[in-house]
Amino acid sequence: xxxxxxxxxxxxxxxxxxxxxxxxxxxxxxxxxxxxxxxxxxxxxxxxxxxxxxxxxxxxxxxxxxxxxxxxxxxxxxxxxxxxxxxxxxxxxxxxxxxxxxxxxxxxxxxxxxxxxxxxxxxxxxxxxxxxxxxxxxxxxxxxxxxxxxxxxxxxxxxxxxxxxxxxxxxxxxxxxxxxxxxxxxxxxxxxxxxxxxxxxxxxxxxxxxxxxxxxxxxxxxxxxxxxxxxxxxxxxxxxxxxxxxxxxxxxxxxxxxxx
Amino acid sequence: xxxxxxxxxxxxxxxxxxxxxxxxxxxxxxxxxxxxxxxxxxxxxxxxxxxxxxxxxxxxxxxxxxxxxxxxxxxxxxxxxxxxxxxxxxxxxxxxxxxxxxxxxxxxxxxxxxxxxxxxxxxxxxxxxxxxxxxxxxxxxxxxxxxxxxxxxxxxxxxxxxxxxxxxxxxxxxxxxxxxxxxxxxxxxxxxxxxxxxxxxxxxxxxxxxxxxxxxxxxxxxxxxxxxxxxxxxxxxxxxxxxxxxxxxxxxxxxxxxxx
Numbered sequence: 001x002x003x004x005x006x007x008x009x010x011x012x013x014x015x016x017x018x019x020x021x022x023x024x025x026x027x028x029x030x031x032x033x034x035x036x037x038x039x040x041x042x043x044x045x046x047x048x049x050x051x052x053x054x055x056x057x058x059x060x061x062x063x064x065x066x067x068x069x070x071x072x073x074x075x076x077x078x079x080x081x082x083x084x085x086x087x088x089x090x091x092x093x094x095x096x097x098x099x100x101x102x103x104x105x106x107x108x109x110x111x112x113x114x115x116x117x118x119x120x121x122x123x124x125x126x127x128x129x130x131x132x133x134x135x136x137x138x139x140x141x142x143x144x145x146x147x148x149x150x151x152x153x154x155x156x157x158x159x160x161x162x163x164x165x166x167x168x169x170x171x172x173x174x175x176x177x178x179x180x181x182x183x184x185x186x187x188x189x190x191x192x193x194x195x196x197x198x199x200x201x202x203x204x205x206x207x208x209x210x211x212x213x214x215x216x217x218x219x220x221x222x223x224x225x226x227x228x229x230x231x232x233x234x235x236x237x238x239x240x241x242x243x244x245x246x247x248x249x250x251x252x253x254x255x256x257x258x259x260x
Numbered sequence: 261x262x263x264x265x266x267x268x269x270x271x272x273x274x275x276x277x278x279x280x281x282x283x284x285x286x287x288x289x290x291x292x293x294x295x296x297x298x299x300x301x302x303x304x305x306x307x308x309x310x311x312x313x314x315x316x317x318x319x320x321x322x323x324x325x326x327x328x329x330x331x332x333x334x335x336x337x338x339x340x341x342x343x344x345x346x347x348x349x350x351x352x353x354x355x356x357x358x359x360x361x362x363x364x365x366x367x368x369x370x371x372x373x374x375x376x377x378x379x380x381x382x383x384x385x386x387x388x389x390x391x392x393x394x395x396x397x398x399x400x401x402x403x404x405x406x407x408x409x410x411x412x413x414x415x416x417x418x419x420x421x422x423x424x425x426x427x428x429x430x431x432x433x434x435x436x437x438x439x440x441x442x443x444x445x446x447x448x449x450x451x452x453x454x455x456x457x458x459x460x461x462x463x464x465x466x467x468x469x470x471x472x473x474x475x476x477x478x479x480x481x482x483x484x485x486x487x488x489x490x491x492x493x494x495x496x497x498x499x500x501x502x503x504x505x506x507x508x509x510x511x512x513x514x515x516x517x518x519x520x
């Protein structure tokens with residue numbers, strides 16, 4: 001067995017640069033950290049370029065690594081330099097970007113789509129992708145100035161779902177709304193001030209949900225592009241719901257209506 | 261106007277000790293950080309002992325402070341030592357503990373109760389309390405070895421809802437389940453392996469939801485105490501849902517059924 005590479009090794013240093021968004025975007029590569037993420041990446045043909053692993057993790061996660069062609073053993077310090085986790089599990093994959101063109105997402109009669117406009121918190125973005133996956137959505141569109149879906153926190157919070165869900169990145173939220181409507185979906189904006197109560201809405205048809213920023217919600221000009229603005233009723237004294245929480249309630253209510 | 265107190269002042273130092281759980285528990289006091297939290301606390305009679313504020317924040321949040329008897333002006337360094345926020349808003353309240361006896365929570369025919377058993381993440385706990393508030397739940401019971409609800413992260417994630425919702429702390433989860441059932445509620449355990457599909461369950465009657473730890477869920481012996489074990493259907497390839505997300509879907513589905 002070869003000697004583990006150290007943090008100063010050129011390949012380790014090059015991989016470490018993927019912690020920067022600009023480098024990720026330029027190289028169209030990102031890091032997937034931990035066994036869940038590496039397993040998800042390894043199941044996706046053509047996704048994994050290389051997996052860095054500590055000797056201990058190589059033995060512990062042999063089942064995950066069996067599908068990986070290029071496995072590189074590194075020491076604990078090198079692993080710590082690649083992982084953004086406080087206690088690294090010992091394996092990090094260099095992965096190719098996953099996003100697909102908007103046309104791919106809107107082809108083939110989608111039933112349930114998610115558009116996130118200007119979502120900024122990496123954990124929220126990952127959690128929304130995970131929830132969309134669980135609710136059976138066809139795809140998630142990250143629109144506007146949204147967080148980088150290849151941020152390690154987003155990848156981690158998605159618990160593998162970034163590798164399951166078709167993801168599209170669209171700079172202009174209005175273009176995303178138009179494309180989703182053209183695909184045959186009613187576009188519903190989640191809006192605390194919306195005129196339709198979620199639980200009184202007819203959600204049986206193909207639907208595209210539009211969610212706004214976690215702090216300031218959907219700006220009026222975007223909300224007005226939707227076919228309806230839908231509010232989750234607040235029965236108590238809370239002012240609002242967390243974005244990922246609100247998305248979960250909307251998506252599961254939609255999924256239940258469509259499948260009834 | 262008096263000179264702002266510094267970080268070395270005895271009262272500031274004593275308040276700062278409330279960042280430790282042991283001191284919070286012993287004194288039955290905690291810190292509420294930021295305008296939302298201080299406003300929530302100030303509206304609750306008898307809750308606020310004292311508010312520490314920077315000169316700038318005193319001017320900016322005069323409307324919040326008008327209801328507070330004891331306002332103490334401190335300098336920016338003293339504020340930074342009291343706040344656990346990276347960018348403190350400039351006001352922190354010393355508050356009396358809010359939790360009520362379990363008997364208070366189960367009195368008066370509750371319709372929707374939440375039991376969290378061994379919930380460990382402070383942000384998750386706060387988010388569940390906020391969601392329970394929004395969904396119109398009557399109270400949240402933190403059972404077993406759950407996170408301290410007076411943790412600053414929990415208070416912040418609740419966005420004021422710790423001041424709205426009756427909260428009970430119960431060391432023994434089984435005792436909480438028994439009390440909720442005695443109050444006339446069907447106890448439903450949220451369990452990924454549950455035998456009842458959430459969207460096929462009859463949720464019209466009074467209900468107590470039982471949620472487990474974010475990592476390992478509900479242990480079998482606790483799940484078996486519930487009347488039914490209810491699963492949220494996973495339509496896609498996600499393995500599970502985030503705890504706060506799952507709680508939101510369960511509580512809103514219950515609330516919608518009860519109010520239909």
